Amino acid sequence: MTEVSVTKDAIPPGADDLVVLKNVNKHFGALHVLQDIDLTIARGEVVVVIGPSGSGKSTLCRAINRLETIDSGDISIDGKPLPQEGKELARLRADVGMVFQSFNLFAHKTVLENVTLGQTKVRKTGKAEAEEKARRLLDRVGVAAQADKYPAQLSGGQQQRVAIARALAMDPKVMLFDEPTSALDPEMINEVLEVMQQLARDGMTMIVVTHEMGFARSAANRVVFMADGRIVEEAVPDQFFSNPRSDRAKDFLSKILKH
């Protein structure tokens, strides 16, 4: 594996906005989890979202493909506002890949079926074509040999890579990762991060909730720091990690960098 070096040229603002959140608010009962969130992600950009537990990072991710509804504000993907529940929303979700902390592979389907299902059911791709693409993607994430196994027979790192392949099979415009390595044993974290880094290099637009500083430094164009439901700070990774502006970020970094 060669040393990872991603060109992190700043992407010109407003050039080609893919994900746009405007003034988004969300409550869980009395809890104001997302407060006036404004966030724009350009095509090809890799954004790492970081922040203390309970700050609303997962909720933000889930709101972007509407697994969670929002109370006010607008979210649009590639110029189209998120539709209401129904067929149209399903179509839009297919364009937004999501990778979960707990993998969530379909337990009753083989690895191969996990990657073909969305293609055949949602994209209406033919079976042979879908399988061919699935095998290519499984090969790309390094689990081609496991194609006929069930998820429970795989290690966590392998499962997460299959989950990435499953999302990629839909040819998403943007990929959301919600702490993709938090449930993994340390020795498996890198195999997943490497796949993600490769994706970033290939130009995929990515929103990644993670505390992996190495990944943020090497693959992200921008770090978004959240606390208490707000975006407190946004900066390029080097600047954020070496010279955070807000006290919240300083405090948070001092805590996680100690370990």
Place this chain on the structure above:
Amino acid sequence: MRIAVRTGAGAPCPTTAAHEDIPVNVLLDHLAEFREGFIGTVWLTVASSVLALLLGVVLAGFRVSPVPPLRFFGAAWVTLFRNTPLTLLFLTIWFAVPQVFDFGFDPWTKALIVLSVYTSSFVCEAVRSGINTVPLGQAEAARSIGMTFFQTLGSIVLPQAVRTVLPPLSSIFIALTKNSAIAGAFSVTELFGWQKVLSDQGFAIAWLFLWVALGYLVITFTISGLFRLLERSLEVAR
């Protein structure tokens, strides 16, 4: 209308009295009727099972759907039919419904409707609790790749719920078999009704009951056997 409980033995038929104390003869001499009753029960049970299963699964889908009116409909259906005595439902469709609108259904169809509707409420709840055992992440993953609600339910959630749903379904269908006896009291040809015809003729009730009970046992054993086979085949599949 023959639901009135008969008092006294009616008019015992003198010509059949000779057979009375030989139980096998009761069965053999009336084998054709017994078989007709047996088949009636099997047929009514199978047809209502299929209908109740379809209805129940659809209702369970309603109950977990994102559409509030559907959820309400499912909940109302279950509350109404699960909590009403079956006999009352029979009486309703036999006597009350025709007063409002006479569909002109024959007794068999009426029995099918009552048994299916009643049983569907139990199937719905069994399926729904099965759905609840499937981790939420499974449905979220399905939705996140763009599957619709029905695709998610049909290809991801229900297949994983099946294994937990089978044992309660088995009990529900056994209960349905026995509940179909009520249809006999409403002049539908089935196993239990056979007993009544003969006991009216003066045959020893105890022996008739034994044969009838054995008839039901054959059906219910078959059901639980089939379900056990199904459960085992699902275990092997993974």
